């Protein structure tokens with residue numbers, strides 16, 4: 120069976136983990152965590168980055184930092200992972216879902232303004248498949264209405280929007296290092312990126328159980344004490360050591376994924392030309408990270424048949440999100456603004472092909488051959 124995903128391994132991780140173990144210091148904010156955070160600050164241009172146990176935690180921290188309150192409204196696409204919404208629902212907010220664009224599956228920036236009310240607090244664009252949302256428009260709307268923008272860049276590590284790293288554009292952003300993402304910190308992990316200076320010091324405090332421990336260690340205060348609400352949102356050094364072994368080869372991983380992505384694209388273009396499938400679209404000005412390669416079939420029925428055919432040929436091609444507004448919790452905690460023209464329709468057509476760092480060249484050939492065979496039958 121060719122799986123849909125395998126956790127990326129460069130081979131460097133194990134030695135860094137040993138180093139961490141031998142150092143006798145395994146709690147968060149150690150040497151490996153600092154190295155990783157500096158790497159992200161240098162490569163993205165973000166003002167401050169803080170590792171977290173997951174992207175979900177980074178989003179929850181962002182929701183706390185903008186002081187999300189019951190009654191606040193948060194705008195986001197319905198076609199996303201549950202954590203995008205849950206982070207704000209946990210603070211009592213109402214989710215306002217906006218339809219997506221059929222080309223990128225990202226929030227339709229032209230529909231956001233209609234969804235804004237006096238209760239709106241933030242916009243959470245999700246960069247689906249590592250392909251950027253239309254950030255210039257989104258930032259201009261946010262500035263006009265004084266809203267926060269929190270990028271869910273879980274899938275967007277190493278991607279760019281008009282030359283700017285995803286995660287460095289909104290007031291804050293979240294990366295994921297879950298094993299299904301381009302880089303992992305040993306299975307689970309995340310990062311909060313902060314681009315608004317005024318949020319940094321409170322972020323450090325909330326992440327450290329509501330204490331000023333970070334400031335204390337930098338010698339900025341003479342006592343280490345409880346100063347605010349907070350939680351324990353630091354990953355261990357074992358996780359950061361694993362991640363460091365990935366970041367040193369970040370370009371290599373990125374190039375390899377892009378090579379697979381272009382291989383699929385070229386090999387499947389004849390099927391797109393004959394109208395059997397639709398291939399991903401990357402708008403002008405964007406640099407993506409090959410987080411995902413998806414196909415769109417004609418409709419829900421042809422997708423179901425395709426997945427079954429591929430499984431019969433021992434290849435797993437899962438579909439993705441069931442739109443949140445049609446899920447039980449989504450109905451309780453959210454509303455859809457305007458009409459769902461594309462969210463349900465486009466999501467029902469989409470399947471993802473195996474895409475991971477360890478994917479072999481014979482395997483990808485087999486996958487393409489199986490796709491041709493599945494679509495003939």
Ligand SMILES: *Cc1c(COP(=O)(O)O)cnc(C)c1O
Pocket residue numbers: 173174175176199200202203245271273274294295296297307308309
């Ligand atoms: C993976 C993912 C998350 C959650 O990441 P975790 O690190 O597993 O918490 C959130 N949003 C999106 C869009 C994701 O793809």
